[in-house]
Amino acid sequence: xxLERRMFAIPKRGAHEFHLVVIGPHGAVxxxxxxxxxxxxxxxxxxxxxxLGVEMHKRVPADEANxxxxxxxxxxxxxxxxxxxxxxxxxxxxxxSAGSDAVFDVLERRYWRDVRDRQAVEPAIxxx
Numbered sequence: 001x002x003l004e005r006r007m008f009a010i011p012k013r014g015a016h017e018f019h020l021v022v023i024g025p026h027g028a029v030x031x032x033x034x035x036x037x038x039x040x041x042x043x044x045x046x047x048x049x050x051x052l053g054v055e056m057h058k059r060v061p062a063d064e065a066n067x068x069x070x071x072x073x074x075x076x077x078x079x080x081x082x083x084x085x086x087x088x089x090x091x092x093x094x095x096x097s098a099g100s101d102a103v104f105d106v107l108e109r110r111y112w113r114d115v116r117d118r119q120a121v122e123p124a125i126x127x128x
Contacts, residue, residue, distance in 0.1 A: 001025075003111060005104050020100055021072060022107045027058040027115040028072040029107045031091050054091055054107075055082035056114050 003022040010017040015036040022029050033052035057070050057078040065077030072078075095103045 003108055007100060020095075020103050020107065022104060022111050023072060024111055024116070025059075027056065027078060027111075028070075029111045029115060030055045030057065030072060031087060031095070031103055031107060033087070033092065051084070052087045052092055053082045053084045054087045054110070055080060056110070058115050 001024065003024045006019070006021045006023065008019050008021075010019070012034075015034055017034045018032065020031045031052075031054050057067075057072050057080050059073060059076060060079045062068060062077045065079055067078050067080045069075045070078035070080070091103060091106065094106065
């Protein structure tokens, strides 16, 4: 089954928010990053990053969701979790060197591993 690939940008005051997303029947995986034009260019001539991350959006029943209305899943509830470290150390360098198709391939592998194969939400660990 092919996953849907979406790429879009949202202009914000003095910034641009970019999204690369794969969506399937079990949820979505999203790579996003923000840049700002309000600051000076970095030493390499690029706009500095403000934030970035890779987020998993798993379709779950409402009582298991931590987002009751997911914007990527048409308003359905989702369990949402993500990582900024993997995005900054692996995905963004891949995007800069190999482009969006390479990132989409990685997001699809992440979907099959972390969204489809782990549909059950892990119970929270109680810290005492």
